[in-house]
Amino acid sequence: xxxxxxxxxxxxxxxxxxxxxxxxxxxxxxxANLCAxxxxxxxxxxxxxxxxxxxxxxxxxxxxxxxxxxTDPMVTNFVNVxxxxxxxxxxxxxxxxxxxxxxxxxxxxxxxxxxxxxxSDDTLRRVTETLSKISxxxxxxSKKVDPSLIGGLVAKVGDMVFDGTIRTQLNQLKESxxx
Numbered sequence: 001x002x003x004x005x006x007x008x009x010x011x012x013x014x015x016x017x018x019x020x021x022x023x024x025x026x027x028x029x030x031x032a033n034l035c036a037x038x039x040x041x042x043x044x045x046x047x048x049x050x051x052x053x054x055x056x057x058x059x060x061x062x063x064x065x066x067x068x069x070x071t072d073p074m075v076t077n078f079v080n081v082x083x084x085x086x087x088x089x090x091x092x093x094x095x096x097x098x099x100x101x102x103x104x105x106x107x108x109x110x111x112x113x114x115x116x117x118x119x120s121d122d123t124l125r126r127v128t129e130t131l132s133k134i135s136x137x138x139x140x141x142s143k144k145v146d147p148s149l150i151g152g153l154v155a156k157v158g159d160m161v162f163d164g165t166i167r168t169q170l171n172q173l174k175e176s177x178x179x
Contacts, residue, residue, distance in 0.1 A: 007093030008101075014078055014094075015101045023072065024102050030066075030075040031095040037065065038091060048088050058083045109137045111157035116149040116165070131157050 014031075018024040038045050047053050047061050059080050066076045082088045103110065111131055113124065124143060131139040135157050152165040 002090055002093035004093060004097070006087065007090050007097045010078075010082070010087065010090065010094045011097035011101055014075075014098055015105070017074060018102075019105070021074065023074070024105070026072055027075055027078075028095075028098055028102055030071045031091075031098055033069055034066065034071065034075075034079065035092050035095045037069070048083075048091075055083050058088065103140075107137050109135055109139055109158055111139050111141045111155060112144060113141050113153055113155050114144040114146050114149065115153040116145070116147055116151050118145055119143060119153070127153070127155060131155055135160070 014027055015024065018027040038048060044061070044065060048058055053061075062079050062083065063076060066079065079088070079091075082091065082094075102108075111128075113119065113127055119127070124141065128139055128141050131141065139157055141155075148167065150166040150170070152167075152169075154165055155162040
C-alpha cells in the first residue's frame with residue numbers, strides 16, 4: 001500500500017537535489033523507467049519487494065539493473081536509500097509524487113481527453129490549447145477512446161470536467177422530457 005505522505009516526502013527530497021543539479025527531467029525519466037521495469041518484470045519485483053532477500057542482495061541486483069539502463073548515479077543512490085529504509089515498496093507512489101512536483105514547478109498540469117473516436121492531431125492540439133488557456137497552465141493531455149460516448153468528447157484537467165458528449169446531451173434531453 002502506498003503511503004502518499006511518505007511518497008511526497010521522498011519525492012520532495014529528490015526534486016530538491018534534481019533542481020540543484022539541473023537534472024529534474026533526467027531523474028524523473030530514470031524513476032519512470034525503473035517503475036516500468038518493476039511493473040513488467042515479475043523477477044525484479046519479487047527481489048525488491050520480498051523480505052526474504054537481504055538489503056545487500058536487493059541493492060546489488062537493483063544496481064546491476066540500473067547500470068544496464070543507464071540510470072544516473074544519484075537515482076541509484078536514492079534507490080539504495082529506499083532499500084536501506086525498507087521503502088522500496090513506495091517506489092511507484094514516489095515516482096508519481098515526483099512527477100506531480102516537477103509539473104507544479106514547471107507550471108504544467110495533466111489532463112485527459114476521452115472521445116468516441118480517435119482524435120486527429122490537429123483536433124487534439126486545438127483542445128490542448130483551449131485547456132491551456134482555461135487553466136492558465138501548460139496542459140499535457142493523454143487521450144482515450146470510449147465508443148459509448150457516441151460522439152463529442154470529455155476533457156478533464158485538474159478538478160475541471162468539460163463534457164461535450166452526445167451521450168450526455170441525450171441523457172439531459174431524456175431528463176428534461178421526463179419532468
